[in-house]
Amino acid sequence: MVDSTQRIRVGIGGWTFEPWRDNFFPAGLPHTQELHFASRAVTAIEVNGTYYSTQSPKSFARWRDETPDDFVFSLKANRFATNRRVLAEAGDSIQRFVESGLSELGQKLGPLVWQFAPTKQFDPVDFGAFLELLPKAVDGLALRHVLDVRHASFMVPAYLALARRYGCATVFADSDKFPSFADVTGDFVYARLMQSQPDCATGYEAETLARWADVARDWARGATPAGAPLVEPAHDSGAARDVFVYFINGAKERAPAAAQALIARLRTG
Template sequence: MAGAGRIYVGVGGWTFEPWRGAFFPDDLPKTRELAYMAERLTAIEVNGTFYRGQKPETFRKWAEAAPDGFKFPLKASRYTTSRRVLAEGAESIERFFATEPTAMGDKLGPILWQLPAFKRFEKDDIAAFLKLLPASHDGVTLRHVIEATHDSFADPAFIELLREANAEVTQVVIDDPDHPTIADVTADFVYLRLERSQENVETGYTADELDAWAKRLKAYAAGGVPDDLPTLSGDKPEKHPRDVFAFFISGAKVRNPAAAMAMIERVGILSARS
């Protein structure tokens, strides 16, 4: 879209046995799964980095398997986000970046800091944690995303903290009946996790649902905020093009690649990738 940011659409990971036959051809070598998915989607959210550190050569290998314009958001280490006091995680954050995720070059997407479901919004702790997030590493500008699912984060003070952060930080816009949807814009990009795919729907989401979300993604990319999603701050951000990252996650996972491809068709981004 002219005058709009880029929209990236994908799923979580590329290794899931039920995708064989449903998405991957039965005879596709496992070593080709990443490349096959990267040819059909425009982003993949990496979950493995949440559980263990990776090597720079691994990051480079992943990046080399994907075409130009592809993005890999990475889940940051659980050893940082699972602690009771997030502000005590400085050393853990340093260890995560010491694995050199920036070896992915321009294919590195936002860093996702996934907080546990029990973590409540404690303003001082969240403010201190945000100060620990680096704005850049090895000369590469970083983007950060906070996934906070506890109801207490539905607080305008949370949005204010994100907007005041030294680094580019936003919250996940979650489409899930069990967690609050917070649609405010706090950075130069937006990050969504769409978690309601259904196994009895071939594309995970129905055509009407996909159309509605495509409209929302385009609204964000054009610099606005969808008028049918709830916000906390009540204000309108400065309107300028924003990159948008949308992932079909959880739900009926077997349907998520089909949902992502259906969304890519609606927002018309694959042919525009460069």
């Protein structure tokens, strides 16, 4: 049996951030080696650059070659696919993103994150039409989709049912800015921990990181963590799940230390 902690990946958002050159990267490390270093300190990275601009197949191939065999990239889908009034019309934008060469990542390709504006409200017909457009694979590589919905109107059973129908996970946000609900809608869990504090060297205090380690283990073994905020009663399958935990937002300068501290807790129990 595989230990549930082996299904948990912990990471940060991106690898280019000026303050990290003072508290994460070794002094004098060339900027071109920052991905190489970061990918050996954490086990996953969420790429924000794909949200703003189209990357080339060569870029994806370079990321693949610079990182360890068991590393994973989550990619934010291009904003033109999600920042639109009528989501049902996003087909061309979705296709351009999916066919931009991301399959070059191979088995290092993690979930694709579809981030919606905080003003985007839940319209079951239009949202269902959008989910219908999401491809299941590209170039023979299976795709996993996670929905980052940021309006309270999504906190209803109808949304959960729709996401489950299409096999899409939903971002859980540890945030006081965005809706925070931990209902599982896919076969993996995707969490963003967004409340790192600047006056704490590891972003979160030790006891809080210990609690998040327990939460991640519960998710990985197919259970609902005690006290998790839910829209409806838990759907515990008991089946092992992959779990992605990212330290993003909050005091971003603390994200690498927070991720490394959580990884250490997961490894030591």
